[in-house]
Amino acid sequence: MRIGVVTFPGSLDDVDARRAVTFAGGEPVALWHADHDLREVDAVVLPGGFSYGDYLRCGAISRFSPVMTEVVAAARQGLPVLGICNGFQILCESHLLPGALIRNDHRRFVCRDQRLRIENNRTPWTSDYAENAEVSIVLKNGEGGYVADERTLDALEGEGRVVARYLDGNPNGSLRDIAGISNERGNVVGLMPHPEHAIEDLCGPGTDGLGFFTSVLRSLVDA
Template identity: 80%
Template sequence: MKVGVVTFPGSLDDVDAARAVRTGGHEAVALWHGDADLHGVDAVVLPGGFSYGDYLRCGAISRFAPVMGEVIAAAGRGMPVLGICNGFQILCESHLLPGALIRNDHRKFVCRDQRIRVENNRTAWTSAYAEGAEITIPLKNGEGGFVADQATLDMLEGEGRVVFRYLDDNPNGSLHDIAGITNAAGNVVGLMPHPEHAIESLCGPGTDGLGFFAGLAAVS
């Protein structure tokens, strides 16, 4: 598959995400935030970082980038889209995913290896994992607290759209210990931890993140 990786002003992990795509066996295609063209890709990754310096709200400016109009339209047609950290924030700002990410409840930046549980392996990005699998991937954020109103939380839980949940302790105050969610179709996934930093044993906590990319497939 051809997987596009978007670079916004302030993106930090676009190169890492592209490398993870290649390690997973796909072709990585660089996409520029100001270019309203997806260049024929089959999937898109919105990487982590601090797009536009996190001014206004995290992801609030990037949501209006020309490339996002194409991403939103393609997601509506079923294209797999993965938002990691800042990418998750952009997905929420774009209304491709519900809820919002706010400042960590302890008001400090957190950077650590984080255990999470795979709650839903039926998405385009999680089919390589067993449901209930516990994996460890890096987490690094200052605005990672997932929030939503009670009706939205009930909907996410009732429809099985919580994809990942924090284990051990909650690093940022996310409601229901939510680390990642999906849309109703299962092609759009957002999470705060960084699977692209856990694709090889040489560095990072191991290879638990490689399944995101190696197992990428269209939603049936």
């Protein structure tokens, strides 16, 4: 299966994301922010970093890039899309996901191994996890606080669209300890921590992040 990984000017983790796709058994496809064609990929990853220098707001410029026009249209047709960190911010700015990511409440950049609970294992990106599985995945952000109005938060909770929640303390002030969410259909997932940095024992906290990539490959085969 072909998994596209978009590189924006300022992306930092696109190579790591492509490597994670390879580790999971997929074929990574490099997509560029100026592309007008998704090259027949079966899913898309928007990686972490500082796209367009995070000017204006994180992800605010990226949402207008040519490739995002294609990603938004394909996502609305059911294409699986995962936004990691900056990618999560881009998904919110593109209105594929509700809410926004703002500066950490302690006003400092955080970089650490973070415990999470996977609360929704029914998405194409989380189906290889057991329900309520507890995992450890790298977290690194300065603007990772997830916010939304109470009505939106209640809807996310009530519809089971909170994909992952922080454990062992809230690292950035995200409301209701939310670390990741999905859209109503479940094919679009935004996650602040970085699963691509937790795919092998040699580097990072272990292999707990690999499931995001094996999940989408399995879901595509089973579709």
